[in-house]
Amino acid sequence: MAKLITEEQLAVQREYITKLRGENALYAQRTGRARSVLTETYGCQQNENDTERIRGMLRDAGFEFTEDPHNADVVIYNTCAVRENAEQKVFGRLGILKHIKEEERPDMIVAVCGCMVQQEHITEKIKAVHDHVDLVFGTHALYKMPELLYRAVKEKNVVVDIEQSDGAIAEDLPIMRDGSDKAWVSVMYGCNNFCSYCIVPYVRGRERSRSADAVMNEVRELAANGVSEISLLGQNVNSYGKDLDEGIDFADLLTMVNGVEGVKRIRFMTSHPKDLSDKLIDAIARCDKVCKQLHLPVQAGSDRVLKQMNRRYTKAQYLEKIDKIKKAIPEISLSTDIIVGFPTETNEDFEETLDVLRKAEFDHIFSFIYSRREGTPAAKLDFALSDEEIRRNFNKLLDVQNEISKRKNEAMVGTVETVLVDGVSKNDAAMLSGRCDNSKIVNFKGDKSLIGKYIDVRITEAHTWSLNGEYVRETEGR
Numbered sequence: 001m002a003k004l005i006t007e008e009q010l011a012v013q014r015e016y017i018t019k020l021r022g023e024n025a026l027y028a029q030r031t032g033r034a035r036s037v038l039t040e041t042y043g044c045q046q047n048e049n050d051t052e053r054i055r056g057m058l059r060d061a062g063f064e065f066t067e068d069p070h071n072a073d074v075v076i077y078n079t080c081a082v083r084e085n086a087e088q089k090v091f092g093r094l095g096i097l098k099h100i101k102e103e104e105r106p107d108m109i110v111a112v113c114g115c116m117v118q119q120e121h122i123t124e125k126i127k128a129v130h131d132h133v134d135l136v137f138g139t140h141a142l143y144k145m146p147e148l149l150y151r152a153v154k155e156k157n158v159v160v161d162i163e164q165s166d167g168a169i170a171e172d173l174p175i176m177r178d179g180s181d182k183a184w185v186s187v188m189y190g191c192n193n194f195c196s197y198c199i200v201p202y203v204r205g206r207e208r209s210r211s212a213d214a215v216m217n218e219v220r221e222l223a224a225n226g227v228s229e230i231s232l233l234g235q236n237v238n239s240y241g242k243d244l245d246e247g248i249d250f251a252d253l254l255t256m257v258n259g260v261e262g263v264k265r266i267r268f269m270t271s272h273p274k275d276l277s278d279k280l281i282d283a284i285a286r287c288d289k290v291c292k293q294l295h296l297p298v299q300a301g302s303d304r305v306l307k308q309m310n311r312r313y314t315k316a317q318y319l320e321k322i323d324k325i326k327k328a329i330p331e332i333s334l335s336t337d338i339i340v341g342f343p344t345e346t347n348e349d350f351e352e353t354l355d356v357l358r359k360a361e362f363d364h365i366f367s368f369i370y371s372r373r374e375g376t377p378a379a380k381l382d383f384a385l386s387d388e389e390i391r392r393n394f395n396k397l398l399d400v401q402n403e404i405s406k407r408k409n410e411a412m413v414g415t416v417e418t419v420l421v422d423g424v425s426k427n428d429a430a431m432l433s434g435r436c437d438n439s440k441i442v443n444f445k446g447d448k449s450l451i452g453k454y455i456d457v458r459i460t461e462a463h464t465w466s467l468n469g470e471y472v473r474e475t476e477g478r
């Protein structure tokens, strides 16, 4: 059973929220303006969801929010460690903040939290190079943010909490969600898989599941507040419940969420192919609210590389699962993650990845160039290809996939799809944009009053990454 942060521990943090609120009120009296905070999030939805908790605690502590660092009294970066470029971005931002702090805002509190600082060498680097950072806290200390921030404000000393632990689960933390139609709900934290390239198990700890009761209470409350689309999150949702003694697995949980009144769409990520069960495929097929969409990271096509990655399936086994899913749910939209340039990957190995793309026919892929992560087993391996060859393979991968994505999108032209209208289109301010059940983006002309509603659109045009459509009617359903 996953350990919980106790009610006493949470009460201590609530006291610090009250203390911070007092401090902030005094500050506002003194200066005539409220203390403002800027939060910035890197990485996956899990991090986005964590930032929503951080913002919830900050809101309760009386902070206002800003997006302008020149105007911020507190800056919090919630960081990602999966690839080096995410870390470099944070270091770049910290460099800019140093100037702002020195020249304009000497009292600014700079905080770095999340996955990146859970690595010792990064924390050492921050201490050595970025002495304007006041507060560093890891993924396991998130619930303690009020106390840590209070100390940083009062003590003027650098406060660091990067305790290594499997991280007990903190339920009922305040939350300030982004948006009112859709919400993320974490069902489990951490990962036990130790893929040889991946830092996640080291920075997020072992797998631990939230109780089904806690998940269901959160979902019911969201639905009661008008949220209709729920995305269930976990590094490997197929392991959900294995550490609990409730006898409820992820397929059961999906079925339970499917029964909640007010919920119209359910999405989830991520599934590890080795654990994708027939029972889960059946649940996706059977549950009317579960979107017919599956993200199933393959990472590579060569059996030798897959073995070195410690993925524990072969290319043939992966493709068998894809076949099975397509047979059970013919309309399923599939996506995957691919790493190009894993050490030891040769051009022949890479051809196997292209072969998976051609056979599986994903609707969409997320592709990454391998990034060396200190402390992972793959970091010790030598590269078979030069940077230039890896870059060439990466571009080839995109070429092959773009053609498949376009073809799959073209097959939707003429169909009528229900979309949840998200807002104004990112590409064209005169258009609205929303997502189909299968998660594809549709842009169409329509009145802004449609935002937040479910409508039917007829698909008129296909692009590589999106569709165009025309408004047909509003719909009650999904």
Ligand code: 5AD
Binding pocket: 082, 083, 197, 198, 199, 297, 299, 337, 338, 339, 368, 369, 370, 371, 372, 373
């Ligand atoms: N380098 C490149 N990509 C990585 N991923 C995880 N670790 C690395 C790494 N070291 C990718 C995987 C994973 C996704 C979230 O990030 O494809 O599925």
Ligand code: SF4
Binding pocket: 191, 192, 193, 194, 195, 198, 199, 200, 201, 235, 236, 272
């Ligand atoms: Fe990383 Fe593998 Fe766990 Fe995914 S399953 S988080 S790639 S270790």
